[in-house]
Structure formats: structure tokens, C-alpha cells
Amino acid sequence: MTQATIDRATFDELKQTAGADFVTELVDTFLVEAPRMLDELRRALAAKEADKFRRTAHSLKSNSSTFGALPLGALARELELSGMDPAKANDAKLDALAAEYSKVAAALTELKNA
């Protein structure tokens, strides 16, 4: 079974408790911050900065769960816990993460305007 890019129940609850206008602002912030985090992950991996890598993956995981982006969160969590083990943290994994993020960005853009 494939998981939805965005878990609607989580997103709707966020919208309900925080307010639609605020969630629009929050999504916009995420759409600015997340690409930076993806870049940071590539840079930290190349520079072998394990702390930075773990922290950034952690941050992305945390934001993913806020919006209900469960598959993206799961990928970020794997990276957070990888300890930069080349088998678990590599360019292919980061490419998969970026691809999933693109789906999330599209879905969130659509949802915030809904």
C-alpha cells in the first residue's frame, strides 16, 4: 500500500487548530526552508559533518510530521539515524528525498490554496 504524500487528517487538524491563514504562512515558510535543508544535507554529507547532517535530517523529519508528510518524514528519519553510514546515507538516498519533497511541495501548495 502506498502512503499518501500528505496525510489529510493531520493537515486538516493543523488547519483547524492553527487557522487557515496561519497554515498558509507556515507552508510558505516550509517551502523556503526545506530546499535549504536539502542543500545542507548534501553539503554536510560531502563534508562529512555528521552532527550537521543529523540535525538537519532531524529538522526536516520534524517539519514533515507537522504537515503530515509521512513518507518524507520516514526518509528523513532514516537519514537522521544513519550515522552517515554510506549504505544508508548516500547521493541516491538524497535524490529519493528530493523527489519526495517535490511531491510534498506540490501537494502542500495545492492544499494551502484549497
Place this chain on the structure above:
Amino acid sequence: MRESSQSGARLLVVDDNKVNRLLLTRSLEQQGHSVATAENGRAALEMLRREPFDLLLLDIEMPEMDGFQVLEQLKGDLQLRDLPVIVTSSLEGVDNVVRCIELGAEDYLQKPVNPVLLRARIGASLEKKRLRDQQKVLLRRFAAPEVAQDLQASGFTLGGKRVEASVLFSDIRGFTPLAESQSPEETIELLNTYYTLMFSAISGHGGIVSLMIGDGLMAIFGAPLPVSEHRESAVRAALEMIELVDLFNLERAAAGKPEIRIGVGIASGEMVAGYAGTTDRATYTCIGDIVNLASRIEQHTKVARRSILIDVATREGIGERVPVEALGAVLLKGKTLPTEVFAVTIAEER
């Protein structure tokens, strides 16, 4: 002082992630709190040391200084260690959560934070803080600030330690006939003014009042916190006490009331200072021959007709900085051997 009620508290949110900061701030503002934010532990500590907050919401994974380091710093900071901290994180592993609690965090909330749970935890934390603040105020009211500080820093244990200190006794001469000649209400008013003046003179010179009995009091200089030149400090406090009583008498004379006179006795040396009493009710005090001696010397002020009398050890501590007159060895009440006593020179008694 700002009251920290359940709603309308001032909170600090620390998180390196902008989305998290925005979301938490939104939640808290919706609950009626005012919120400031910091992006890492170092910035948060700077803010906490600069302005008062009622509660800290702390992320753990942060650059510069992480949440664990912030908790450690807070624990070692006398001013901040009672600040309630709720950790909000998506840490992996129970041991990390345990570490937060062991480092003094009041609570741990998994991210994304559920707003209902957040409200409940914050309410409980603020209520606990309110009770703690109340206790601190009470502690200050019923104990000298130095004792309150000592209690907060080292906790309470019965028993004492040996210290070098000076003990001062004072009482109002002829207080019983005075009290009998006026209404009890007038006597209470007199005592309140008298104690206010005496406390001010004593604490102004680094001493603490450890006992008040009727019109008499006992003060300690040099414990629980060390006072440099505790002997001279005690003597200077005594001189100020006499001065303040003189001023008070001018006011009383203007109101047609009889003047009061006090006698002060001081002795210095080694004594045992600490908390005496029971685990339920105790007082900070000093015990030893020196304390007894100070009390006897104070009683002797009536016989010698001098306001301030001191023992030889106190005399040695003030050098030539305060003029004294040797009264020779006198037999104090309750002592079998004569004791050398000195009168501190006061202009009008000379």
C-alpha cells in the same frame, strides 16, 4: 513584580527550526501567552539572563548550544534553576527523554506538539512555578535574605559547622514598666518601629537577626555567609543602632512619648552556626560560649551604664578605628571568672 497566572504568562520558545518556532508561538499565543523566540541555546540563555520569563519551551537538537547544554547551564544558575522547562522535541530514544528529565526538565512533549496537551502541561508547570514563587516570598519574610539564600543553595539540614563570627545582643532598657504604662497596641507599634530600625542597622552591616524575643534580639555577623571584618561590622552596626534610637527618640519626644534606651553587647570568636530545632521547625542560630558571653555582656550594660559593651576579642578586631574605653575585668552574671570588658565610646556618654 509581574504575576504569572495560568494564562498571560511570558514564555520563551527556543528552536532552531523556523516552522517549529512559528507553530509553537502560534499555539501559545492562541492560549493567551506572550511569546519570545530564540534560535539556539546560547541566544536563549542570554535572553533569560536579561529579562524575566515564566517558562521555557526548549528544543534539543540545535546548533551552537543544544538543549542538553541549556538544561545543564540552567541547573547551575541560582537565578534560573527554578525556571520551569518543557522540552519539545522529536528525539529518538527513551534514554534521551530520560536525560532531559534528569537534567531538570519539568516535562517532555513529542513533536509535533498536540495543542491540547501543550495547554495542560503549561498550565500545570505555571501553577507549580506560582507555588514555588510563593514559597520563596514566604521564606524571605520569615528568614534573613542570607539564610534564605543559604537554604536555597545548600538545602536544609539540621546541625551546624564551626565558624568565626561575632554575636550581638540588644534589648530595650526598662521595657517592662514602659509596656505597662501604655496600651498593648502602642507597644506593638513601638516594637515594630524599633525592629525596623534595628534590622536596617544590622543588615546594613552584613549581619542577620537570628532571634527576636520581646524587646530583645540576637544578631550574627559572619554566618551563614562570611563577612569580612565581622567584628568591626558588628560594632559599627551597634553604633548605628544607637544613632537610630536617638533619632527615633526625637520623634517620640515630639509626640510627647517617653524616650527609649537600648543596651548592646558583642562577643566574637568560634561558635557553631547552623539550623537548630526539629525537621519541621528550625531556626538559623549560633551556639557556644561566645553566644552566652555576648548575652551576659549585654546584661552588664545596665550595671556599667554604657550603651555598647564588647569583649576582648571584638576589641582586638577593631584596632584603633573605633574608640573604646577599657572597663577592666568585671564579674559577669553567671560567670565564675572575671571577664575583660570594653565600652565603645559614644559622644554623649564620654
